[in-house]
Amino acid sequence: MEEVDKILIHALKQVGTDLSEETDSVKQFSSELIVEAVVRCIRVIDPALGNALPTLLPHGMSARFRVGMSLAQACQDIGYKGEIGYQTFLYSSEPEIRSLLMFLVEKLPRERFEASDQPSGKSAVLQRAIAAAIKAQLAVPWLPPNCRLPKYCETQSLLASHSFHVQPLSLPHCTKDPDKKHLKEVKDYQRNVLSPVTAQLSSRTSVVSSILEQHTAELSAAQEWDSEWNSQGLLSRLTPQEYRSRKLTRLRKRIEEQLRSAALPSAESACGVPASASDLSELLHAFRGSAPSDHVLTKSTHFTHTQKFTFTQEAAAVTHSIPTGHQLEGDVQLRQQEELAALQEQFQQLCTDVEHLSADMKLMSVTNAQVLDELKQRELANVQNEEKMQVKKKTIDLLPDADGNLLQLQALVEASTKRVVNLASQWEKHRAPLIDEHRRLKEICSSQDMESSRKLSEIKSLHDKIRVSTEEAKKKEETYKQLLTELENLNQDVSRSAYTQRILEIVSNIKKQKEEITKILSDTKELQKEINNLTGKLDRTFAVTDELVFKDAKKDESVRKSYKYLAALHENCNHLIQTIEDTGTILREIRDLEEQIEAENGNKTVANLERILDDYKAIRQENSALAAKVREG
Amino acid sequence: MAVLLSRLPHSDCLNLCHRVVDGLCGREPPRWADYSSTWSLQEWLELLSSLTTLFRLAVQSSNSDEEVLALLSDVGSSHAKAVLSVLRSRQEEICHALLDRTNSISSATLQDFEWQLKLALSSDKISSLHSPLLSLSLDVRDNGALQPVTMELSREELSKLINALEAANKVVLQLK
Numbered sequence: 001m002e003e004v005d006k007i008l009i010h011a012l013k014q015v016g017t018d019l020s021e022e023t024d025s026v027k028q029f030s031s032e033l034i035v036e037a038v039v040r041c042i043r044v045i046d047p048a049l050g051n052a053l054p055t056l057l058p059h060g061m062s063a064r065f066r067v068g069m070s071l072a073q074a075c076q077d078i079g080y081k082g083e084i085g086y087q088t089f090l091y092s093s094e095p096e097i098r099s100l101l102m103f104l105v106e107k108l109p110r111e112r113f114e115a116s117d118q119p120s121g122k123s124a125v126l127q128r129a130i131a132a133a134i135k136a137q138l139a140v141p142w143l144p145p146n147c148r149l150p151k152y153c154e155t156q157s158l159l160a161s162h163s164f165h166v167q168p169l170s171l172p173h174c175t176k177d178p179d180k181k182h183l184k185e186v187k188d189y190q191r192n193v194l195s196p197v198t199a200q201l202s203s204r205t206s207v208v209s210s211i212l213e214q215h216t217a218e219l220s221a222a223q224e225w226d227s228e229w230n231s232q233g234l235l236s237r238l239t240p241q242e243y244r245s246r247k248l249t250r251l252r253k254r255i256e257e258q259l260r261s262a263a264l265p266s267a268e269s270a271c272g273v274p275a276s277a278s279d280l281s282e283l284l285h286a287f288r289g290s291a292p293s294d295h296v297l298t299k300s301t302h303f304t305h306t307q308k309f310t311f312t313q314e315a316a317a318v319t320h321s322i323p324t325g326h327q328l329e330g331d332v333q334l335r336q337q338e339e340l341a342a343l344q345e346q347f348q349q350l351c352t353d354v355e356h357l358s359a360d361m362k363l364m365s366v367t368n369a370q371v372l373d374e375l376k377q378r379e380l381a382n383v384q385n386e387e388k389m390q391v392k393k394k395t396i397d398l399l400p401d402a403d404g405n406l407l408q409l410q411a412l413v414e415a416s417t418k419r420v421v422n423l424a425s426q427w428e429k430h431r432a433p434l435i436d437e438h439r440r441l442k443e444i445c446s447s448q449d450m451e452s453s454r455k456l457s458e459i460k461s462l463h464d465k466i467r468v469s470t471e472e473a474k475k476k477e478e479t480y481k482q483l484l485t486e487l488e489n490l491n492q493d494v495s496r497s498a499y500t501q502r503i504l505e506i507v508s509n510i511k512k513q514k515e516e517i518t519k520i521l522s523d524t525k526e527l528q529k530e531i532n533n534l535t536g537k538l539d540r541t542f543a544v545t546d547e548l549v550f551k552d553a554k555k556d557e558s559v560r561k562s563y564k565y566l567a568a569l570h571e572n573c574n575h576l577i578q579t580i581e582d583t584g585t586i587l588r589e590i591r592d593l594e595e596q597i598e599a600e601n602g603n604k605t606v607a608n609l610e611r612i613l614d615d616y617k618a619i620r621q622e623n624s625a626l627a628a629k630v631r632e633g
Numbered sequence: 634m635a636v637l638l639s640r641l642p643h644s645d646c647l648n649l650c651h652r653v654v655d656g657l658c659g660r661e662p663p664r665w666a667d668y669s670s671t672w673s674l675q676e677w678l679e680l681l682s683s684l685t686t687l688f689r690l691a692v693q694s695s696n697s698d699e700e701v702l703a704l705l706s707d708v709g710s711s712h713a714k715a716v717l718s719v720l721r722s723r724q725e726e727i728c729h730a731l732l733d734r735t736n737s738i739s740s741a742t743l744q745d746f747e748w749q750l751k752l753a754l755s756s757d758k759i760s761s762l763h764s765p766l767l768s769l770s771l772d773v774r775d776n777g778a779l780q781p782v783t784m785e786l787s788r789e790e791l792s793k794l795i796n797a798l799e800a801a802n803k804v805v806l807q808l809k
Contacts, residue, residue, distance in 0.1 A: 164747040168659045170726060189722035193651050202661045251809065 003502055004098070011105040015040045026098045032057050034097055035071065035089055041104040042074055049074055061618040064090060075100065078107060090615070091608040095599075125482060165206045166213040169197055230463050234456060542570060637680045638716075639709050640671050646712050650719040653684045658723075658730040684716075691720055692727045737774065744779060745772040767791050 005025040013019055017037045023029070029037070036055045043050030053074060057064055068086030075084055080103050088096055172190045198207055233243045398405045545566065553560040638646060649663060656662025665677045672680060691701050698717060705713035720727075736742075751766045770783040786794060 164745075166745055168730075170655075170658070170660075185718045185722040188718070189651070193648065200660065247809075254808070 003499075003506075004102070007499060008098070008101050008105055011108065012037045012040070012101070015044050015108065026101065027094050029092065029097060031090055031092060034092055035067065037101065038071055038075070038089070038104060041101075041108065042078065044109065045078060045104070045107050049077065060622065061615050062622055064615075065619070075104075078104075091604075091611060093604065093608075094602055125485065164209045166210050167201050167206055169200055169210055169214050170194060171197065171214070230460070234459060237452070237456075637672060637676055638712050641668075641712075643711050643715060647715045647719060650684065650716055651723070653681065654688060654719060654723045654727060657685055657688060658726050659733075687716070688720060688723075688727055689731065692724055692731060741773050741775040743771055744774045746770065764788070769794075 002025065008026065009019060009023065015037075017033075017040050019033070019037075023033075035057050039050060039053045039055045042053065053070060054067065057067060065086055068089045071089055072084045072086060080100065082096070082099055082103070084096075084100065088100065172194065197211060198204075201207055201210060229240065229243075233240065236243055236246075238246065546563075549559060549563040549566055553563040641649065649668070652661075652663040662681070665672075665674060668677060687704060690696075691704070696704075701717055701720060702713055705716055708716070747770050749768045751768060753762045753764050753766050756762050765788060767786045768783065769786060770781060773780045773782055
């Protein structure tokens with residue numbers, strides 16, 4: 001019974017009944033506790049039915065009676081077959097309550113337990129954790145700042161919500177250029193001057209955010225490069241460096257084109273008319289005037305000139321703008337201002353001059369190029385004409401001896417045709433193997449091409465496989481972790497395995513008992529058989545003896561006496577057996593009665609009767625009080 | 634600048650130059666208060682701007698050692714060497730900072746951003762809402778002035794914003 005009670009109490013606690021630690025059997029349940037437990041169970045089983053019932057017993061006796069009646073009705077509605085009434089709750093007997101509670105606990109919906117057993121998703125675990133954390137934080141009372149313990153400062157003070165600001169960091173491993181890594185200056189700097197990351201920033205709060213930002217930036221760059229290399233870089237069949245440099249030149253060219261197209265219109269409207277076009281051209285205009293010097297410019301023929309011009313000027317200004325000594329300040333300032341104004345004027349003048357001159361130069365260079373072109377064409381025509389003239393001159397020289405020369409020419413032509421044929425045949429001889437060679441090489445080339453593309457595809461598939469398997473591994477690790485946490489959570493619920501163990505033990509015990517019972521039964525059967533045998537034997541022996549003695553008794557007086565004794569003996573023995581049997585039945589009856597007495601004692605009849613009497617009196621009092629009230633009213 | 638830098642001992646000069654580079658790269662620049670005994674405020678500003686310009690120009694036009702030393706001809710040779718070593722050791726960082734400047738060449742650029750996820754439990758009209766809200770604050774640098782832009786987005790608005798940004802990113806990728 002103890003096991004059963006333990007299971008019952010565990011289940012009731014899970015339902016939400018407020019049981020103290022000491023209660024470990026149903027015997028200790030009070031009426032209030034019984035009512036609460038039953039109501040909680042009913043609420044879980046059938047919320048609509050249970051929510052109408054109060055968990056606490058009221059004080060008034062009649063109200064108690066009504067609660068008991070409604071509870072009994074609810075239990076019957078759920079399907080309890082046993083005997084039940086208000087008395088079950090108010091004047092409880094242990095076995096009745098136990099059977100009722102067992103019925104209710106069995107009726108409790110199983111899914112609730114199963115749901116908590118199932119491996120829930122990662123997000124569910126996270127949400128549960130968040131909910132628990134927030135609940136814990138909400139449960140902590142608010143304290144004025146001076147009274148806070150350090151562990152609550154984090155959640156309660158406003159200081160915790162720092163804004164996420166990032167500052168650049170200087171990290172030694174960021175140096176990508178392998179040649180520069182070993183430069184002496186760099187090493188010295190890293191060893192002597194460079195402070196640790198936590199000391200590099202002005203405010204401590206931005207340390208974490210800066211480091212996180214730096215890491216994400218590096219990580220995303222690496223990932224991007226990886227994916228690009230896998231998708232395009234591998235197909236281009238170049239080494240990474242080559243691929244990078246090719247991409248760089250391509251990008252440069254693009255930007256150059258963009259800049260040039262943006263710059264051209266503004267160059268035509270020479271004198272700094274604010275361009276109505278794009279942002280970029282406006283910006284480019286800004287460079288032409290007194291440009292801010294601190295931008296790295298991409299190369300574009302127009303700009304490099306202006307850029308160099310402005311930069312060198314400023315550099316010169318920097319190196320020269322150093323006060324040489326102390327003079328009278330007012331005087332100096334006045335003079336400096338004048339000088340400055342003059343210089344600015346001069347500068348403006350020079351700027352416009354330069355612009356004019358550059359426009360002129362452009363024009364000139366264009367005309368120059370045209371003229372040069374023309375000149376080249378003329379020269380070419382000249383050379384052609386000269387060649388023609390020479391051919392004509394020769395023909396004129398040959399004219400006087402026309403026939404002879406004609407013959408000679410024909411012979412020459414014939415010889416040269418022969419030579420051509422000869423050469424052609426020779427060429428054919430050479431050509432055939434060369435063509436074969438060419439074909440062979442082509443085939444090899446194509447086969448190698450195929451091979452390389454096959455290998456490329458293999459590499460690609462390998463990459464894919466690697467990615468897939470890493471993802472899988474990650475997923476499995478996560479599930480493993482999750483299962484671990486779940487296992488830890490489950491460990492509190494040891495009772496489950498203990499119960500199964502107990503159940504198995506009980507089952508084996510029952511089996512053993514069953515075996516013993518069958519053994520005893522067979523023993524009993526054997527005994528019965530023996531008894532029957534013996535009675536049969538006795539009956540027969542007696543019949544034979546009776547007959548013999550009766551035969552003799554007619555003749556002999558003494559034998560008659562013995563016959564009488566025999567009859568008496570037989571009768572007495574019969575009596576004896578009867579008495580023994582009667583004793584057995586009586587003993588059994590006694591045992592039954594004793595059991596009944598025990599059961600009645602368990603029902604606490606006397607105490608219950610007293611309580612019933614008291615409650616009866618209370619009800620009568622209440623009734624009379626109500627009647628008095630009615631009369632008064 | 635010659636006179637100005639020479640007033641500092643060699644080792645301090647190295648430190649100062651490093652901190653000037655720090656300032657150039659977006660961290661805390663050196664403060665006048667630390668050097669107020671050496672230079673007046675005007676001298677300090679001049680020195681600072683000239684050093685910054687020097688570093689920028691040298692990295693920009695990738696000058697050789699001789700060219701840099703020629704620029705520093707009026708400083709003592711040990712100081713010039715210190716400046717040169719600082720320049721060589723931090724060249725890449727300066728280059729990075731300058732590239733960043735060039736990247737943010739257009740009128741308004743995103744300097745920094747921060748987000749907070751909030752769960753609205755109820756409003757003045759609806760007792761239980763349970764809708765997540767994202768408050769996004771962007772620090773936009775517009776013509777040199779930092780301008781905070783803060784907005785609160787619901788789930789649909791956020792997905793719209795993300796879609797727009799992804800489309801923009803696709804355009805950038807195509808340019809590559």
